[in-house]
Amino acid sequence: MESNPFPFDSETxxxxxxxxxxxxxxxxxQIVFSQGEPADAVFYIQQGQVKLTVLSERGKEAVVAIFGxxxxxxxxxxxxxxxxxATAKAIEESKIMRLEKAAMISLLHNEPEFSERFMSHLLARxxxxxxxxxxxxxxxxxxxxxx
Numbered sequence: 001m002e003s004n005p006f007p008f009d010s011e012t013x014x015x016x017x018x019x020x021x022x023x024x025x026x027x028x029x030q031i032v033f034s035q036g037e038p039a040d041a042v043f044y045i046q047q048g049q050v051k052l053t054v055l056s057e058r059g060k061e062a063v064v065a066i067f068g069x070x071x072x073x074x075x076x077x078x079x080x081x082x083x084x085x086a087t088a089k090a091i092e093e094s095k096i097m098r099l100e101k102a103a104m105i106s107l108l109h110n111e112p113e114f115s116e117r118f119m120s121h122l123l124a125r126x127x128x129x130x131x132x133x134x135x136x137x138x139x140x141x142x143x144x145x146x147x
Contacts, residue, residue: 016111020103026090032073035087039077042104045069048094054086065129066091072121077101078108 023046026032032043035055043050045067052064052073064086067073073088078101090096099107108115 016114017099017103017107020100020106021097023095023097026094026096028090028092030090032088032090032094032096033084035084037084039074039081039084040101041074042072042077042099042101043074043088044097044099045071045073046095046097048096049091050088050094050096051091052086052088071125072118075104075122078104 026048032050047069050067050073052067053061054064055061074084076085108118
């Protein structure tokens with residue numbers, strides 16, 4: 001997946017979030033969050049790349065997305081998702097801001113410009129995911145057609 005076409009100024013983001021935020025550096029292959037853990041924060045990638053994977057009950061792993069600089073991940077918590085649906089792991093050394101759910105909700109309510117840019121980010125990512133899915137369904141396998 002491409003990087004976010006609506007990147008945020010992380011310094012501005014830091015200055016407007018009242019508490020509930022930390023920045024950490026993750027080494028290559030270090031887990032940011034794991035499938036099944038409580039979904040209690042949103043993550044913003046300032047440097048590096050993160051791979052999002054899901055593990056089936058049978059132990060089969062699938063890559064859901066690759067996120068880069070300017071991308072958010074883990075925002076399912078904002079929609080009431082109680083547990084992480086996937087695992088996020090740094091592909092390379094990455095600097096990532098963790099925003100507690102309450103801090104993120106406060107930003108969304110109190111900062112209209114931030115809310116607008118965050119919504120644009122989510123919509124752009126949704127469009128990319130849909131395009132990738134369509135491409136995968138129709139272009140990578142002829143097995144769907146009876147002919």
